Amino acid sequence: MQIGSKQTQSYGYNQNINVANKNDSSNSFNNYLENKEETINTKKSNSNIIDYLDKKDKFSSLSKEDEILFKDILSDGVYSADEMKKLSYEQMNKFAKLVDPKNLIKDHGSNSLNDLPPFILLGMGTYLSSNKTNDISFNKSLFETTKNIQNNQERIDLLDAINRKLGLNDNEGYGNLPKEIIDNLIKKAQEMEKEKYKDFENPEKLMTDYNNWQINDYGGFIKNLQNDYKSLITNSNVKLEDRIRYEAVLKNLFTLETNYNKVINEPKYA
Structure with a gap:
């Protein structure tokens, strides 16, 4: 699982076209999601953390786009700073809730962590900044700042x-x-x-x-x-x-x- 900081712009399509082309673009968008999902399921072996969260039904409340993106991030068991760039602040909050052990305990009890597989948060600093303080504006600006710093020591x-x-x-x-x-x-x-x-x-x-x-x-x-x-x-x-x-x-x-x-x-x- 790796953390990227880019927002998911690759899922967009040109809206300045006629209705027919919009439908084609929509189909292309759906095909993209389907192909992306197939890539995750076949080209990369599903990580244990994805299987674990699937069993807990944690992906069901997400949009299809977010589910595929989060599974792609989680697929190698490492959440890196580069992958954080794929997430907007709003997506980061959803992702944080998804993988935060505190939420698993809250929803399923402390025993739910007994079979929690290991995963690595290489971008821990930015991961935490999504809820750093009680001021949402500061949290968002801190997330946007830290995820775009190229040097990890900085x-x-x-x-x-x-x-x-x-x-x-x-x-x-x-x-x-x-x-x-x-x-x-x-x-x-x-x-x-x-x-x-x-x-x-x-x-x-x-x-x-x-x-x-x-x-x-x-x-x-x-x-x-x-x-x-x-x-x-x-x-x-x-x-x-x-x-x-x-x-x-x-x-x-x-x-x-x-x-x-x-x-x-x-x-x-x-």
């Missing part, structure tokens, strides 16, 4: 930077912890802040209030992270090789900002 560095900055807002990290653990982390962080500034005048003005951890402005979040990396790049105390890596992170943060602004300005339909 992708990892960007996600590492974002993970650290998100803190408890990261649904795939600290934000996924039980509430009592989160409350305890906040309490300890506040105690450390008090200890850190105990000898300062007006320490309350210096201390970070960890109770206000929720991010409400992700445009501002991206800007702040950009500023962090601008400072690192211009800091002569930072090793040259690290500054080069940070420049790549900053470049991708600018791309993330562009994608985020596109998403929030997309027309909203009822």
Whole structure:
């Protein structure tokens, strides 16, 4: 199973033609899907994960196009960053729900994992970004950004930077912890802040209030992270090789900002 980031444009057909040609194109489209399905079933041996999901009836709710695409991705047991490019954000969410063990447990109980065959998520970072935070616009822009980064180390560095900055807002990290653990982390962080500034005048003005951890402005979040990396790049105390890596992170943060602004300005339909 491999993850690709391209959207599935190959399934489209020319709509600027007459009705007869549209019918021909529709038939060609159906033939394409049938041939693609046959290729998956014959040229490639079905992976164990496909058999497993078939038995759980997990493909029945999908469109024929999505079913064939997802089975093609899953067919070799590896989900790679290249294959992620085949998916739109909406398809990525469907795919994530399909293969997420948490959903299998929810639908079929913990015993359902006993016979779950192994599969590899080489694009794990981008796979997770589809539901990274509670802000859909940020999640979508992050997915579109990370899936199109060609260098895997750059992708990892960007996600590492974002993970650290998100803190408890990261649904795939600290934000996924039980509430009592989160409350305890906040309490300890506040105690450390008090200890850190105990000898300062007006320490309350210096201390970070960890109770206000929720991010409400992700445009501002991206800007702040950009500023962090601008400072690192211009800091002569930072090793040259690290500054080069940070420049790549900053470049991708600018791309993330562009994608985020596109998403929030997309027309909203009822």
